[in-house]
Amino acid sequence: MKKILITGGAGMIGSNLVKRLVEEGNEIYVIDNLWRGKLEYLNDEVTGHAVIDLNTHFFNIDLSVQGNVDELISSGKFEYVVHLADIVAGIDYVFGNQGDLFRQNNLINTNIFNAVRKAGKDKIKGLIYVGTACSFPLTRQNSLDVIPLQDDELFPALPESAYGWSKLMGQLEIGFLEQETGIPCCTLMFHNVYGSPCDYGARSQVIPALIRKAINYPDEPFNVWGSGEQGRAFIHVDDVINALCLALDRGWGHGWMQIGPSVCTSIREIAETVVKISGKDIDIFYDTTKPEGDKARSADYSKAKEILGWEPKVNLEEGLKSQYNWIKSQIENEK
Numbered sequence: 001m002k003k004i005l006i007t008g009g010a011g012m013i014g015s016n017l018v019k020r021l022v023e024e025g026n027e028i029y030v031i032d033n034l035w036r037g038k039l040e041y042l043n044d045e046v047t048g049h050a051v052i053d054l055n056t057h058f059f060n061i062d063l064s065v066q067g068n069v070d071e072l073i074s075s076g077k078f079e080y081v082v083h084l085a086d087i088v089a090g091i092d093y094v095f096g097n098q099g100d101l102f103r104q105n106n107l108i109n110t111n112i113f114n115a116v117r118k119a120g121k122d123k124i125k126g127l128i129y130v131g132t133a134c135s136f137p138l139t140r141q142n143s144l145d146v147i148p149l150q151d152d153e154l155f156p157a158l159p160e161s162a163y164g165w166s167k168l169m170g171q172l173e174i175g176f177l178e179q180e181t182g183i184p185c186c187t188l189m190f191h192n193v194y195g196s197p198c199d200y201g202a203r204s205q206v207i208p209a210l211i212r213k214a215i216n217y218p219d220e221p222f223n224v225w226g227s228g229e230q231g232r233a234f235i236h237v238d239d240v241i242n243a244l245c246l247a248l249d250r251g252w253g254h255g256w257m258q259i260g261p262s263v264c265t266s267i268r269e270i271a272e273t274v275v276k277i278s279g280k281d282i283d284i285f286y287d288t289t290k291p292e293g294d295k296a297r298s299a300d301y302s303k304a305k306e307i308l309g310w311e312p313k314v315n316l317e318e319g320l321k322s323q324y325n326w327i328k329s330q331i332e333n334e335k
């Protein structure tokens with residue numbers, strides 16, 4: 001049994017991790033300011049009740065404010081920190097708010113790392129940070145001929161977006177923190193994660209946005225941003241949770257490793273699969289006036305396989321079906 005703090009624990013990845021770790025008998029604390037996460041994401045699907053005591057184990061704290069979290073991290077309530085909180089959103093939000101997003105993520109990350117440094121290794125036995133494939137150089141992601149990204153291709157750095165840069169700054173800082181304090185650290189660099197519960201509104205990422213459009217069609221047009229040729233290495237949230245649980249067990253002291261499949265799937269394939277799942281006769285419109293971000297990428301996950309024994313397992317179409325059904329039930333409940 002471990003006592004673990006999960007920042008961003010009311011978000012998409014965080015809430016799934018909280019549930020898994022509680023189920024496995026761990027004592028879990030959550031920090032989230034509910035910028036994007038929701039308390040109801042922490043509810044057990046069967047009982048409808050939160051899986052942690054929200055009065056004693058949930059903290060609504062804004063991590064971008066210096067000093068807000070120092071006392072809690074030094075309290076001795078938990079020995080491990082999984083730091084997931086950050087501003088993460090769809091391409092529209094990311095490119096429309098680059099300056100603010102860069103600042104917010106740097107503040108959130110440095111405040112958590114500083115609080116962990118102050119607590120010291122007598123109190124904190126391990127810290128996990130999550131990076132992103134968006135931090136890899138844009139020059140390795142600008143071709144449709146995809147060669148899986150290698151972990152050591154991260155530098156020299158040239159991410160495309162402020163989001164990628166901000167997450168990379170966190171990755172650098174956790175490396176320095178580990179050297180300075182001796183607190184065991186681990187960084188998992190996720191590729192594009194999908195699954196439920198998730199945001200499917202204006203700030204949502206591509207998959208939930210396309211699912212929403214298919215469900216609402218024809219009231220909402222099924223517009224795909226960009227040519228549809230652009231591709232990503234999509235990874236289901238259950239696979240990501242497996243990686244985080246394995247990292248808590250044996251990921252310490254190995255630097256960073258990618259978590260994602262070696263297969264790149266085009267947005268066109270995603271759009272067509274979502275249309276197929278919907279069972280509707282939908283006209284797909286590719287809006288080439290909209291940005292599409294990096295061209296294509298996939299992961300060489302051999303380091304994660306070697307160190308964690310991790311491999312992706314969830315079939316993409318099955319994962320999409322389950323996310324489709326979750327978003328559909330949410331939209332029906334809203335009516």
Ligand SMILES: NC(=O)c1ccc[n+]([C@@H]2O[C@H](COP(=O)([O-])OP(=O)(O)OC[C@H]3O[C@@H](n4cnc5c(N)ncnc54)[C@H](O)[C@@H]3O)[C@@H](O)[C@H]2O)c1
Nearest residue numbers: 008011012013033034035036037063084085086132190193
């Ligand atoms: N979803 C992906 O495709 C993906 C890919 C690579 C990396 N990641 C990383 O995984 C982590 C979790 O992402 P997610 O997909 O679950 O996103 P999410 O938005 O669902 O979760 C992030 C959580 O952080 C919280 N948060 C934001 N600002 C905060 C603040 N100032 N103080 C406290 N809490 C705050 C949000 O409310 C949210 O619940 C992030 O660090 C993200 O960068 C995600």
